[in-house]
Amino acid sequence: MRGFKRFRLLAALAAFATASAAFAAPTFINILTGGTSGVYYPIGVGLSQIYNANIKDVRVSVQATKASVENLNLLQAGRGELALALGDSVDDAWNGVAEAGFRAPLKKLRAIAATYPNYIHIVASRESGIRTLEDLKGKRISVGAPKSGTELNARAIFKAAGLTYQDMGRVEFLPYAESVELIKNRQLDATLQSSGLGMAAIRDLAAMMPINFIEIPSEVVAKIESPAYQPGVIPAGTYDGQDQDVATIAITNLLVTHEDVDEEIAYQMTKLMFENLDRLVNAHSAAKAIRLENAAKGLPIPLHPGAERYYKEAGVLD
Secondary structure, three states: OHHHHHHHHHHHHHHHHHHHHHHHOOEEEEEEOOOOOOOHHHHHHHHHHHHHHHOOOEEEEEEOOOOHHHHHHHHHOOOOOEEEEEHHHHHHHHHOOHHHOOOOOOOOEEEEEEEEEEEEEEEEEHHHOOOOOHHHOOOEEEOOOOOOHHHHHHHHHHHHOOOOHHHOOEEEOOOHHHHHHHHHOOOOOEEEEEEOOOOHHHHHHHHHOOEEEOOOOHHHHHOOOOOOOEEEEEOOOOOOOOOOOEEEEEEEEEEEEEOOOOHHHHHHHHHHHHHOHHHHHHHOHHHHHOOHHHOOOOOOOOEOHHHHHHHHHHOOOO
16 A cells, blocks of 8 residues: 555656646747848847746747748748748748749738838949949849749849740849858949848948849839838948939838737837837837837738737727
8 A cells, every 4th residue: 555655646746747847848930030241130149048048947048040032931841930021921931932932922921010121232343344224234233032022022123024034044043141242352343132231242332332222113113012011212422432322112021920929929029129129229229210110000911819818909900
């Protein structure tokens, strides 16, 4: 009898220890970003610092990726909890646009917030003589990683401008830093990149050599079918040697999660971002454009219930 009681006591203690360990186990939040020389990565690092400091029992990591398309596919597969992605890529993912890199509709995706806009940067070495979109014909250009959000932007813009990749002398599919290095080494003439203002790689290029910023005229923007593409401006003085405003395209970035993320975690991620925007601006100045009143507007996918709860509390949703 005494042995049986001892067995029951040991079993109870083991069950308690197991339950306690499970209860104390941290929640993992993996933030999917982009290349380390872009804007997604420092924004992701800023969010990770905010969440680690303010959400109990979480462990937050930041993963550098090829950005929008890869991020959305990883979220669908449950290999991340939060990601930055371009609005047009999110729309394509929800609808399963195969040519955009989505084999089937990604219906697990849920929105946390519309954030800051990306601006299309088309920059060329001044010595290349490229000053307009038409001048890109016969030149060497990089258009972002294959089937990245940037590369999808390039296809849409060139199509609207009556251009194709075949019109170029050579097309490379490289992210920010690699593209800039090849321009510095005179191995490329130009690059098209989608990024927040003040992107590090282009700041570096502008500081190293004279460059031209290529405008995207409003009539080209109007020919792009997706409503995610809107006229935008890179203000004068954003980069060294850029003494005039540059007409371009703006595309809103979204913070995206998936339906299996706990509602309370999604609520905290949303709330803490807006309560700590000053810290996020310290991570990258692009965060200055994040506005609570715009966060739930024009989303191509449903809001996560946790984010929706916060917006209702904040008075920006009924």
